[in-house]
Amino acid sequence: MITIRPIPAFTDNYIWYLQQDREHWVVDPGDAKPVIQSLGDARLSGILLTHHHFDHTGGVKALKAKYDCEVYGPGSIEGVTTPLTDGDRFSLMGRDWTVLAVPGHTLDHIALVLDGQDGRHLFCGDTLFAGGCGRLFEGTPEQMHDSLSRLASLPRDTKVYCAHEYTLANLAFAKAAEPRNPALDERIEEARAARAKDHPTLPSTIGEELQTNPFLRTQSAEIRSQSAAQGANPEGSAVEIFATLRHWKDTF
Ligand code: ZN
Ligand code: FE
16 A cells, blocks of 8 residues: 655645655655655655646755656656656556646646555646645646646545645635635634644545635636626636636735
């Protein structure tokens, strides 16, 4: 069985650490030091990358130099040994993995789906966050909306491992976008309790995100009327509502 745990990095990044027997992999190591510390005497088998931003790739050079390990990720990133593109399938730790292109936050962004013994696990970097989504640095609202729709169509019990602890801030925005969603109140309570104990709020699940993440809920009548107050046409397309929410969140 593969165990998955977060290695905190910088102020709010999580480097996901996957381990099974003598295999040790990390996702998006923005910093090498906390990874080396977590490994102890173990050798890093490889690195998985979701996109090129420095807080996700800054540790690659040092880790590769120290462990001579493999690097799977978008081919545009320096140091990648196995370039991945949309639809690719590969095997790691005896399990099947699938690659989904999810442009929007960056154009090279991919998400990785691990088909584990205990269900599916989604490593989605800065695309889907617990209660939110990444900023649009390179892509269009349409691209990001399409990317989020792909992730939202995964089975509801898929576990979601995003790369930042942004959940409380995201849920505060979600509450403004959809004040009368009761599932949201419950989720805010749970997230507050976790953070009070310094526990991660992750992983979440696709089901939870469908119920409470405003960026996946552009059909909600309440979100549409709240978006109208921000200038959107309440009868507008899902992409238009999404774009309004994303713009509103940028200055929230
Ligand atoms: Zn990023
Ligand atoms: Fe990031």
